[in-house]
Amino acid sequence: MSRPRGGGRKSDGEDEMNHSAAEQRPEQDLTEYRARYVWSAGGWEERASVWVRGGQVIAVGDLEARPERYRSVDLGEVALVPGQINAHSHAFQRVMRGAAERRDPERPNDNFWTWREAMYGLALSLSAEEVEAAARLAFWEMARAGITQVGEFHYVHHRPDGQAYEDPNELAHRVIQAAQAVGIRIALLRVAYHSGDIGQPASPRQRRFIEPDVQTYLERLSALEARWGEVDKVSLGAAPHSIRAVDRSWVEAIADHCRSRDLVTHIHVCEQPAEIDAARRAYGMGPVEALHAWAGLDARWTLVHATHLNEREHAIVAETRPTVCACPTTERNLGDGFLPARRLIADAVPVALGSDSHTVIDPWEELRLVEYHERLRAQARNVLPAHAPGAQMSTAAVLWPMGTTWGGRALGRALSGCIEAGEPADFVALDLGDPGLWGAEPQTLLDHMVLSMSASAVRHTIVAGELVIEDRRHVDEDALLAPARDFLARRRAR
């Protein structure tokens, strides 16, 4: 993937660059990407060039002085926008798709908790190689759909019998390597898991997730930081799984570690009413209240789901402004409930998005569901613009930061949400000839994309200036997917 590659049509007479020449002559590291529309700081620029060097945008439009030699890539009739950020993923769950969508006569009342049992069955069945193959499959599909960074909430740590691997971070390494093989950025959020529920020991079915004490957990997280901390396109964070899985002493120790190391901290919270009832019984307060009392929420925290917040929790979130990560396609699949988006947007709480269980992987669908769920509840249209600070008129303009700026915030990055100098060269090129976009006008293109487009419009995906998806295929697709193909064939044969 380090090899620079051309994409789309090459301009006439350009000099194809080779890597060693680029190293000797730094000006040749310069690439011009040309597109019909570019989403820039000033809105859509038509027939614009984006200049990229060292994985970063250095200019949009014309350079003051063009060097003699550079690579030029004409992406054609596309709209070029920043890559989407998927802030919450459990990659291995990608292979569960379709498997828990029918009624079991022995379990007539399907809900989140029966789904969780099926998920545990899958987690117990996977070899290390299969965890890596499943992650490649999930991350490939993400890149195909326009995602350029994933926040992987990684909790399957141990061998199927519950014993740690020789390197206790074996599976985390493999998941990171899967992201590297695909070519997308990854924030590996290493999960802390200890109890089965508040005050309850873990069940044997959770044996691949659990660790004996928080010191062991922090040592393993530190080992990951030492191994991957300086590696390009990889970052790390901590993820106490939920207040069901860790108690106050764990949350405090992890929060201290993250504060001292400037790491992001993610946690599942308020997804299901049963979790909230248990927190009330044990602590006399809701999960977000408890977290704030124990550790002090701030912008470093991401609260995943936050579906059922009480009044006090809404006030805490509005004041402390953690990121809330919604996962609308998973929340609808699991029957969790609706994100309180109107309230969060009115309170200027940053909302990021995640594909979570990967029932579908489509960042555009996640974006639009945040608005559509509010329309269904309010029986009205263009609901979020009416509640967003600053009287924003366009629905897509309210939703857009969720997949870019706020997703970046959840993973510890400062991103503007548009293509401009200083931003990473992480782009998605949307095919204006795709049926879902055909006929789009620049005046309404952002709303057209976000509210109506299918992910099939994603033609190219570029990460750090390099093509990962070129004409809807991964640049090394057959080799990339061979392990997943074998693995799924073996599962079918079982």
Ligand SMILES: [Zn+2]
């Ligand atoms: Zn999750």
